[in-house]
Amino acid sequence: MISTKQILDIQRGAVVATIRRIHTQSTGNAVRRKWPVRSGRRETPVYAKLPRAPKNASPVPDLTSLYHKSDPGNYGSRRYPGNCSGNLIKDLFRYFRPRNVLDPMTGSGTCRDVCRELRIPHFSVDLKCGFDACDPANYPAEKFDFVWIHPPYWRQKVYSQDPRDLSTTPTLDAFLKRYELLVRNCALALGPGGRLAVLMGDYSDRDAGYVPLTWHTKRLAFEVGLRQCCTDIVRFSHGASSSRKVYRSSFIPGLHDTCMIFAKNE
Template sequence: MIDKQTDSSLPKPNDGSIVSYPTRCPLWGDARYRGNCDGRLILDLILRYRPRSVADPMAGSGTSRDLVKWLNGQHAMNISYWGGDLRQNFNLLQQDIPGSFDLVWIHPPYWNIIRYGNHPDDLSSLPDYELFRDALRLCLNRCFMAVNPGGRLAVLVGDVRRQGQYIPIVRDVLNLEGEIGQVRSIIIKAQHNCQSDRVSYAGLEDPPIRHEFCVVFKRIGPTRTAGQAA
């Protein structure tokens, strides 16, 4: 991990477990990419945990990549980075993350709330929730295998509704504690500027979902190899 005193010009991480970014920071990633996360959440994680290495196996428009490049260029943090994505021929359901890292960040699809493609291993294309849940579990286990001892796995997820049923994806992520590390933090992130904001929900019995969860796991103990059970 990087010494927390290395650069006094760095901003301080958000002080609390609730974050809100009403206006997206344009420095990192592409706001046109649907479901893209504001890079300030990833920045907060890096500033708090000071990893020397970061991986993102579902990199999307490259928000984490751009952020690490910015930190290295503006603040000489010298963080090594690896990013992959199904569109770049990296398939987390079939492949291990190459290397080991102090921080693995993953922002998977929230099942099929946004359909990203038709590849059979695209989590957003899976036809039922049980298949999605099992695929997500495998992906998170592969992420955990790439975390250095003492490092973190940060998972950004949101819950969904289907035909009036509330599906708490975060519950299934939290239930993996022990399998993919120890839960150390749950950060609640307010959602803004969603396409669903244009829809009227006045007739709904329950309020629309306006939040996501960033669940941070810590790896305790020795590194596991890909051939070992979760």
């Protein structure tokens, strides 16, 4: 039984194909475009065999360095640009069991919703409600067991016109200066032994080239005295909007971002 969504997808695919055909006929050329277009084609998923994880005393045995789950859970809003998996945050909280959480870039409220479900006291804010996470004066005096941040991957997605927004910084240097303030403020907000989890992806564009933002994240965290306390968690980017686009250029697609967890000394 074919669903309405499948019918719409097939129709959308046919429309894209027709537009391409008309354009090709009228210009006599293959379609030349500078921007990526959305592919109307429905792809069948590719299944890969994951390595077997060793048995251990973890309270969340499913949580490994490969976060492959495609269900983000019902947290935040999937329509919000850069919305991330609430289930990943939930697994981290079930593992680390924080008593309170700071969530200074909450976006659509994914981390906030997980905290509500698990009844963890939290402080969830965003630039959209006037909280600039790069300004130390904004932070509460309270210290936190766990800080969750999912910052913009520089200008990959632009969140506002506000010059304080990390996604509006005009150069990589300007972004890294503000990113350093963010990481420093989060480290200061941690109590002894507290954890900072950062979800970040590398970024690439024609002007800047390949920017290893995950490497910069570690560099900045180490500079403010944090240490990495467990493996990187490679989160498979299920549902990323870029996965449905078609590009003219050739590149190796990045299909993940990385969650890095740092600890403050006791």
